[in-house]
Amino acid sequence: MVTIGVLALQGAVREHIKLLEKIGVRAISVKDPIQLDEIDGLILPGGESTTMRRLIDRYHFFEPIQRFGLQGKPIFGTCAGLILMSTSISGDETKHFGFINMNVERNAFGRQKESFEAKLSIKNVGEEVDAVFIRAPLVKSIGEGAEIVATFENEIVAVRENHYLACSFHPELTEDIRLHKYFINIVITNKEKTII
Numbered sequence: 650m651v652t653i654g655v656l657a658l659q660g661a662v663r664e665h666i667k668l669l670e671k672i673g674v675r676a677i678s679v680k681d682p683i684q685l686d687e688i689d690g691l692i693l694p695g696g697e698s699t700t701m702r703r704l705i706d707r708y709h710f711f712e713p714i715q716r717f718g719l720q721g722k723p724i725f726g727t728c729a730g731l732i733l734m735s736t737s738i739s740g741d742e743t744k745h746f747g748f749i750n751m752n753v754e755r756n757a758f759g760r761q762k763e764s765f766e767a768k769l770s771i772k773n774v775g776e777e778v779d780a781v782f783i784r785a786p787l788v789k790s791i792g793e794g795a796e797i798v799a800t801f802e803n804e805i806v807a808v809r810e811n812h813y814l815a816c817s818f819h820p821e822l823t824e825d826i827r828l829h830k831y832f833i834n835i836v837i838t839n840k841e842k843t844i845i
């Protein structure tokens with residue numbers, strides 16, 4: 650059995666927890682860095698990346714999350730969480746975790762398309778996967794090690810690099826559990842590897 654933590658500083662925390670519980674894994678809200686010791690995988694939820702980053706610093710999460718990732722523990726960033734996982738942001742000097750070698754653009758869809766739903770083909774996950782985009786970022790380019798997992802209208806919307814996964818949409822606001830299952834499988838495989 651694996652335990653997944655959802656960083657609970659801001660954003661769509663409860664929705665992730667509900668979906669994880671629906672799948673049948675143990676899920677906890679992570680409000681204190683000490684809780685990172687009891688989880689096997691972490692979700693950085695959607696919300697507002699500048700606010701979330703400020704709270705990460707205020708509650709002393711930056712180093713512990715960085716260490717968590719560098720230890721080889723899986724992390725899944727959704728929407729604002731994707732921004733936090735990037736190596737660079739267009740027109741913004743803020744340095745985030747840099748877990749995935751990618752450059753992202755915030756709020757990339759413009760006003761007409763502030764929020765919308767789409768069905769995506771996601772590599773190793775499935776076809777017609779439900780996705781909700783809300784003031785979503787886009788991945789403008791990826792570097793060595795990063796792999797495109799899904800595109801929407803020829804733009805990159807999901808990326809994986811080893812034990813790191815990120816998507817620019819909100820899978821937790823749908824009933825579609827397939828992308829979360831995919832992440833949980835990364836966590837399970839990783840845990841088995843560590844035990845052996």
Ligand SMILES: NC(=O)CC[C@H](N)C(=O)O
Pocket residue numbers: 694695696697698699727728729730732755756783784785786
């Ligand atoms: N739904 C979301 O997480 C939106 C992300 C938000 N636009 C940001 O830049 O942080």
